[in-house]
Each structure stands twice: as structure tokens, then as C-alpha cells.
Amino acid sequence: MILLGLKRVFHKNMGTVCLTKRGDDPNDFDEVRNSEGNLSEMSTDEPYSLNSEIKKGVVVIYIHPKFKECERVQELFRSINMKPIVVDVSKDSNPKKLLHSLKKLTKDPNPPYVFLTGKYFGGLNEIDAGIKNHTVQKIINKWLDSRVGFSEY
Template identity: 25%
Template sequence: MGCQCSAFDNNDEIRTNIAEPLIDIIKSQFEEYKVLVYSKSDCEDSQKVKQIFRQNNVTFEYFEVDNMNEGPQLLALLQKITSRKNPPFVFIKGKFYGSSREVRNGFASGELSKALLN
């Protein structure tokens, strides 16, 4: 079951008014962290993806967007970047990888473990 981001229901202003500094912050985070997760603190899938990384001894950074002042704008930007509506948003080496399902399948197939070694 995915998490709902009710902040985006019928709110076109958030979708279109994304501050440039926020985009720059996101880009710098992509460069700084090999594995980056944007999640929500009350999201079951967000908790699952973090648990999967911990079980596989993967060092990762995460941000709980619902606890951030710029959270609504950040979620709008992540939705635009990923074409996904709900967290978690997992980035590997600055590229969108997916959500908990893709991470779980990536480890099961060995693809993600291999990608993290390179």
C-alpha cells in the first residue's frame, strides 16, 4: 500500500512554484550521497525501504520530507523528477531507482548489490 500525499490534491500552485535554490539543494544531495531516500515518517513503504537497506548493510542518507519546512515544494519537485506520486523516492548515484518494490526486487535479483559496488 502506498502513502498518500494529500498536500498535492488540487494544489497547482505548489506544482508550478518550485524555488531554484531547492533544485540546487537536491542536485548537491544527489552528488553527495550514493544512496538517497526521500521518505515520509508515517509511510509504511518508506519504512520498508530503509529496513531493506539496513538488512543489506547499505549506508544511505534519508530525509523525512513531512518534517521539513519546504516539504510540500520538495515533494512536488520529486514528483516532477520521478513521475511518481508517492514516497519513498530512492536515488542511487543521483539517478532515480524507484520505491520499496524496486529496491526489494533489485536486491533479490542481485542487480542493486552490483550497482552499489561500482
């Protein structure tokens, strides 16, 4: 039996193999095509330089539109009147390589990846908890105070 446009996906949580259409699997990211338009193998061996990227702002969030958690984490920052730098991984020139580097750096399998003051803080659950207990706000305020020259008495 030939199944066109379907692929096997092993679901870790259910321990089963399911057939899904291309695009249904959130881990199925955009294909890489070479200059002739042919599919090409992408090497993720070379590291993606994230050092300058994650230090662009006080809060930097790497998102992918296939993950609903990414929108939720942005809503959390809006709720505390923060406008983070948002990097859409899917719009990068090499999204698979960028995701591979983020996964390797953070040890988290999926976006969002949130960096506060140049350091990885976590994903949605960590940000939600950090905002509720004011850890996120304290980190941001401490960083801002150090840049402006203010300090607590």
C-alpha cells in the same frame, strides 16, 4: 449538513468519494503557515533544487512518515548492511514543494524515492527486486570502485 474537520477524498482504486478526517489521507501533507501563523497558499511552480541533494551519497532515500513503504525500504538497505542518507520530507522547510518536485522528477506519486549514485532507481518494489537480483549491490559496488580506484580484472 455541515461536516466539521472532514473533507471529500476521491479514491482512484475504488472509484468512490469518501469523507475522511484531516490527517487520515496520506496525500494530506502539513499545511503551510506564514510568519503571522495564517494559512498561506504555497506555490509549487518554482522547481525545488534536488540536484545537489540526490548526489549527497551513494544511496539517498526521500521518505515521509505517513507511508509505511518508507520504513520497509530502509529495512531492505539495513539487510545488506547499507546505511543510506535518509531525507524526511515532512521535516523540510517546504515539504509540499519538495514532494511536488520529487513527483515531477520521478513520475511516482508517493514516497519512498530512492536514488542510487545520483540517479533515480525507484520505490519499494524496485528496490526489493533490485536487492534480490543484486542489481542494487552491483550499482553501489561499481560506484564505490570508481571512487576508490579499484577495477575488476
